[in-house]
Amino acid sequence: MNTLQNRRVLLIDDMPTIHEDFRKILMPHAPAKSALDATRAALFDDEIKCVAAPFDVDSAHQGPEGLAKVVDSLAAGRPYAMAFVDMRMPPGWDGTETVERLWQADPRLQIVICTAYSDASWEEVLARLDARDRLLILKKPFDNVEVLQLANALTAKWELTQRATSQIDHLEEAVQERTRKLSDANAALQAQMHERKRLESQLVQSEKLASIGQLAAGVAHEINNPIGYVCSNFGTLESYLAHLFEMLAAYEGAEPRIESPELVAELRGLRDRVGLDFLKDDVPALMRESSEGIARVRQIVQDLKDFSRVDSAQEWQWADLHQGIDSTLNIVASEVKFKADVVKDYATLPQIECLPSQLNQVVMNLVVNAAHAMGCERGRITIRTRAEGDDVLLEVADTGSGIAPENLSRIFDPFFTTKPVGQGTGLGLSLSYGIVKNHGGRIDVTSQLGHGTTFRVVLPVRRPAPGPDALSAARPRASEAAVRD
Ligand SMILES: Nc1ncnc2c1ncn2[C@@H]1O[C@H](COP(=O)(O)OP(=O)(O)OP(=O)(O)O)[C@@H](O)[C@H]1O
Ligand SMILES: [Mg+2]
Structure with a gap:
C-alpha cells in the first residue's frame, strides 16, 4: 500500500517569488509561469524530478487567506495533507499564529515553518504550538531537495496517520460491537438465571x-x-x-x-x-x-x-x-x-x-x-x-x-x-x-x-x-x- 492519495500542499508566504520556487520544485511539469522562468529552467536545469505522484500546490499570501483555504478544502472534502508556512508575513499574522489557527481548523495538517532568521525564541514557539509531532522547521535558504523530501515525507505521514486513525476507529468499533454482544449475552444469561431461580422457588x-x-x-x-x-x-x-x-x-x-x-x-x-x-x-x-x-x-x-x-x-x-x-x-x-x-x-x-x-x-x-x-x-x-x-x-x-x-x-x-x-x-x-x-x-x-x-x-x-x-x-x-x- 504505497499509493499515496493526498498530495495536496498549501504554501502560505508573503513573497510571490517563493511561490514560484516551490511550484517548480513540487510541480515540475506544470506550465511555466513566465518566460523568465522558462529561460531559467532551460539555462540552469535546476528542476528536480518528482519521484512520486505530482503534488497539488495551492498558494496563499497571508495567514487569514491560508486559513480560508484550509476551511474551504475541508468543506469540499479535499483536505490539505501539509502546509509550508512562512514565519514572518507582515503586516498580518506571523507563522506561529497562522499555524495555531490552521490547527484549530484541521488538527491533522502537517506543517513546515520556513524562516530566514535565526530566531532565538524557537522554544517559545514550540511550547505555544504544543504539537511538535506535526511540525518541522525549514531554514532559508533551503535546498530544493529539502523541500521536495519534506513534502514527500509529510504527505506520506499524513496518509499513514489517516490510515492508522481509521484502523483504530474500526478497531474501536469492533471492540464496542464485541463488548455490546458480550453484555447482551451476559444480560440474557442473567435473565435466564433469574427465571430459573424463580421457577425453582415457585416449585x-x-x-x-x-x-x-x-x-x-x-x-x-x-x-x-x-x-x-x-x-x-x-x-x-x-x-x-x-x-x-x-x-x-x-x-x-x-x-x-x-x-x-x-x-x-x-x-x-x-x-x-x-x-x-x-x-x-x-x-x-x-x-x-x-x-x-x-x-x-x-x-x-x-x-x-x-x-x-x-x-x-x-x-x-x-x-x-x-x-x-x-x-x-x-x-x-x-x-x-x-x-x-x-x-x-x-x-x-x-x-x-x-x-x-x-x-x-x-x-x-x-x-x-x-x-x-x-x-x-x-x-x-x-x-x-x-x-x-x-x-x-x-x-x-x-x-x-x-x-x-x-x-x-x-x-x-x-x-x-x-x-x-x-x-x-x-x-x-x-x-x-x-x-x-x-x-x-x-x-x-x-x-x-x-x-x-x-x-x-x-x-x-x-x-x-x-x-x-x-x-x-x-x-x-x-x-x-x-x-x-
Ligand atoms: N404490603 C407490603 N408492605 C410492605 N412491604 C412489603 C409488602 N409486601 C411485600 N413487602 C416486602 O416485600 C418482601 C417480599 O415479600 P414476599 O411476600 O415475597 O416475601 P416475605 O413476605 O418476606 O416472605 P414469605 O415467603 O413468607 O411471603 C417482604 O419481605 C417485604 O419487605
Ligand atoms: Mg409474604
Whole structure:
C-alpha cells in the first residue's frame, strides 16, 4: 500500500517569488509561469524530478487567506495533507499564529515553518504550538531537495496517520460491537438465571403450599363428617326440645288441678331447685349460640375446602373471585384481625376463567404481607375489585410501613425478604407473580414509605390462549396432582 492519495500542499508566504520556487520544485511539469522562468529552467536545469505522484500546490499570501483555504478544502472534502508556512508575513499574522489557527481548523495538517532568521525564541514557539509531532522547521535558504523530501515525507505521514486513525476507529468499533454482544449475552444469561431461580422457588413454594393444602383438605374432611351429624342431630334436638317445652307447659297448666298439697309443694321445691324459669329462658339461648357455632365450624370447613380446592381438580374453571377472596380472608383471619380492619370494596364482577386455588394463594400472600406491614397502630387493608373491559382488577391496599424505593424493584425476586430469619422466606410475591403471569395478567405495586402500599393485580376474564407457558401451567405438576388427591 504505497499509493499515496493526498498530495495536496498549501504554501502560505508573503513573497510571490517563493511561490514560484516551490511550484517548480513540487510541480515540475506544470506550465511555466513566465518566460523568465522558462529561460531559467532551460539555462540552469535546476528542476528536480518528482519521484512520486505530482503534488497539488495551492498558494496563499497571508495567514487569514491560508486559513480560508484550509476551511474551504475541508468543506469540499479535499483536505490539505501539509502546509509550508512562512514565519514572518507582515503586516498580518506571523507563522506561529497562522499555524495555531490552521490547527484549530484541521488538527491533522502537517506543517513546515520556513524562516530566514535565526530566531532565538524557537522554544517559545514550540511550547505555544504544543504539537511538535506535526511540525518541522525549514531554514532559508533551503535546498530544493529539502523541500521536495519534506513534502514527500509529510504527505506520506499524513496518509499513514489517516490510515492508522481509521484502523483504530474500526478497531474501536469492533471492540464496542464485541463488548455490546458480550453484555447482551451476559444480560440474557442473567435473565435466564433469574427465571430459573424463580421457577425453582415457585416449585418449592407450590410444593410447600401443596402440602399445606393437603393438610387443610385432610382436616376439613375429618371435621366434615362429625360436624355433619352434629348439625343434623342438633336440628332434631331442637325439635325434641320444643316438644319437651310444650309438654312442660301442659304439666304446668295441669298443676292447679293437683289435689295433694304435699305433691304441689314437692313440685314447687323441685322447680325452684332446678331453676326451671331460668332454664326455660336459657336453653333456647344456648341452642341459638351452639347453632351459630356449628354454622361457623361448617363455614370454616367449607373455606378450607374452597381454599385448597380439594373437591375440584387443578383445572381451569369459571369461578367467582369474591368467593375466593372471602374464603381466603377467613383462612388468614387470625393473622389479620389483631393488626388491621379489612374493608371490602367489591364491584360487580363477572366470573373469571382461572385456577381458583392459585388465585387464592395470591390473595393470601398479598393480605398476609399487608398485615405484616402494620406497625403498633391498628391499620386498614382495603380490598378493592373492579371490572375493566375484558379484565378484572384486584387491589390490596394497606396503610402499613410502605416499601423503601431501593427495595421496590426486588420484592418480586425469589428469596428477597426484609423479614427476620424464620419469619419470611421471600417467596410469596415471586410465587404470586408467577401465578398471575400464568393467568395472562400482571401485578404491579406502588408504595410510599411510612404511608402504605398498594398491589394491583389485573386478570383477564378469559383464560389466555394456550401458548407454551400456559400449556405448562395447565399441565398439573407433581405437587398440583398431590393437591387433587
Ligand atoms: N404490603 C407490603 N408492605 C410492605 N412491604 C412489603 C409488602 N409486601 C411485600 N413487602 C416486602 O416485600 C418482601 C417480599 O415479600 P414476599 O411476600 O415475597 O416475601 P416475605 O413476605 O418476606 O416472605 P414469605 O415467603 O413468607 O411471603 C417482604 O419481605 C417485604 O419487605
Ligand atoms: Mg409474604
